[in-house]
Amino acid sequence: MLTNLQARDVETLVHPYTNLVAVRETGPLILERGKGVWVHDVDGKPYLEGMAGLWCTALGYGNEELVEAAAAQMRKLPFTHIFGGKSHDPAIELAEKLKEMAPVPISKVFFTSSGSEANDTQMKLVWYMNNALGRPKKKKIISRMRAYHGVTIASASLTGLAGNHNDFDLPIAGVRHTTCPHYYRLAEAGETEEDFATRLAADLEALIIAEGPETVAAFIAEPVLGAGGVIVPPKSYYPKIEAVLKKYDVFFIGDEVITGFGRLGTAFGCEALEMKPNSISIAKALSSAYQPIGGVMIPEDMYQAMLQESSKLGSFGHGYTYSGHPVAAAVAVKTLEIYERESIFERVRAKIPQFDARRAALEDHPLVGEARGAGLVGAVELVADKKTKQQFDPKLGLAAKCVAFCQEEGLILRNVFGDAITICPPLVISPAEIDELFDRLTRALDKTL
Ligand code: PLP
Numbered sequence: 551m552l553t554n555l556q557a558r559d560v561e562t563l564v565h566p567y568t569n570l571v572a573v574r575e576t577g578p579l580i581l582e583r584g585k586g587v588w589v590h591d592v593d594g595k596p597y598l599e600g601m602a603g604l605w606c607t608a609l610g611y612g613n614e615e616l617v618e619a620a621a622a623q624m625r626k627l628p629f630t631h632i633f634g635g636k637s638h639d640p641a642i643e644l645a646e647k648l649k650e651m652a653p654v655p656i657s658k659v660f661f662t663s664s665g666s667e668a669n670d671t672q673m674k675l676v677w678y679m680n681n682a683l684g685r686p687k688k689k690k691i692i693s694r695m696r697a698y699h700g701v702t703i704a705s706a707s708l709t710g711l712a713g714n715h716n717d718f719d720l721p722i723a724g725v726r727h728t729t730c731p732h733y734y735r736l737a738e739a740g741e742t743e744e745d746f747a748t749r750l751a752a753d754l755e756a757l758i759i760a761e762g763p764e765t766v767a768a769f770i771a772e773p774v775l776g777a778g779g780v781i782v783p784p785k786s787y788y789p790k791i792e793a794v795l796k797k798y799d800v801f802f803i804g805d806e807v808i809t810g811f812g813r814l815g816t817a818f819g820c821e822a823l824e825m826k827p828n829s830i831s832i833a834k835a836l837s838s839a840y841q842p843i844g845g846v847m848i849p850e851d852m853y854q855a856m857l858q859e860s861s862k863l864g865s866f867g868h869g870y871t872y873s874g875h876p877v878a879a880a881v882a883v884k885t886l887e888i889y890e891r892e893s894i895f896e897r898v899r900a901k902i903p904q905f906d907a908r909r910a911a912l913e914d915h916p917l918v919g920e921a922r923g924a925g926l927v928g929a930v931e932l933v934a935d936k937k938t939k940q941q942f943d944p945k946l947g948l949a950a951k952c953v954a955f956c957q958e959e960g961l962i963l964r965n966v967f968g969d970a971i972t973i974c975p976p977l978v979i980s981p982a983e984i985d986e987l988f989d990r991l992t993r994a995l996d997k998t999l
Pocket residue numbers: 604605663664665666667669698699700701772776777805806807808833834
């Protein structure tokens with residue numbers, strides 16, 4: 551029986567990434583307020599927000615400094631655009647700060663309102679750059695199976711999940727997907743992690759050669775694949791991949807939408823994984839999700855190509871009304887200030903051993919085949935047979951059931967890609983709350999048995 555609010559909800563809202571039939575029966579969980587890592591539903595029941603919303607509320611809920619930063623900017627100047635030579639202080643300050651923090655040489659920042667828009671922009675910039683460089687055929691983009699890069703036509707095409715393509719007539723032409731670096735599932739018998747990484751780099755090279763290197767413009771990768779099930783590639787994977795990219799002059803786009811700003815205990819995920827992308831997409835924790843904002847961090851050579859194209863065409867013909875929105879930018883500036891002042895990334899590093907140990911211990915549970923992760927992000931994959939890694943019949947929806955038991959236990963987690971359950975708490979989670987999270991998850995797994 552739906553509550554009044556739930557009934558009004560299903561009569562009016564289309565929910566993203568939701569079984570639109572099932573939600574009409576069950577109604578959504580309606581949340582009302584939050585403090586720290588806790589959110590409360592409309593009946594006052596507290597839940598530990600084990601997914602930081604959607605991998606984004608890094609500083610948790612109820613951060614008054616962020617509220618104040620937004621309110622102050624709204625009072626001063628709630629909106630001005632940065633088209634055609636206009637600008638404002640928060641956007642300038644934010645771009646300066648991001649340049650300072652960048653893990654690879656970055657020349658300029660282009661702002662968007664989301665991660666999808668950032669990756670959409672990335673694709674357009676690569677095309678624009680290659681036109682400027684006089685190589686109009688070099689346009690294909692290679693992504694990976696199980697990657698998640700967003701939902702616009704371009705970024706959903708880059709996404710390597712069938713659920714994002716089916717019946718949307720995606721992916722678009724010119725996008726290819728190479729092997730996912732998931733050792734647990736895809737390693738061959740007796741293959742070491744090193745051999746696995748070598749084979750994946752060879753797969754990428756074979757794909758580039760098959761397509762024709764003169765047609766392949768870029769490769770895009772999340773340091774740790776997030777929504778595809780939190781997959782951490784073997785240590786030597788990125789250096790081997792990068793050697794292939796260099797050989798064929800393929801631009802490397804890093805998608806740091808989840809891993810940016812401390813998730814792996816470093817400012818950017820690529821620093822933790824020896825990955826050296828040419829450009830970087832950011833969003834989510836950039837503002838701790840208090841405002842929608844994302845961006846592309848652009849290297850000098852790409853910027854030079856943009857200058858050249860813009861002077862040829864008379865204008866750089868790309869930008870969103872809300873590119874560099876002053877309120878979002880002011881909140882992001884404050885977020886970065888808090889990360890620094892409160893040593894949030896160092897404090898994440900200090901919490902990783904406990905998080906790792908509690909996560910790894912879940913592999914002793916009879917339902918868990920792999921409990922994987924890095925930093926403060928992880929996933930457990932449920933299997934019918936731990937030895938053979940045989941999966942459960944998808945019709946059982948076992949991980950979805952477990953997530954529902956988590957909710958009963960007052961813990962919000964997420965089921966992605968088959969039987970994976972993802973964990974990504976706010977970075978400000980305390981050691982006691984980490985224990986609470988894993989205790990509640992263990993109880994939910996026991997109920998699922
Ligand atoms: N890239 C990655 C790695 C993501 O995880 C996401 C969202 O989860 C996106 C891009 C898309 O971001 P948004 O949902 O803000 O469009």
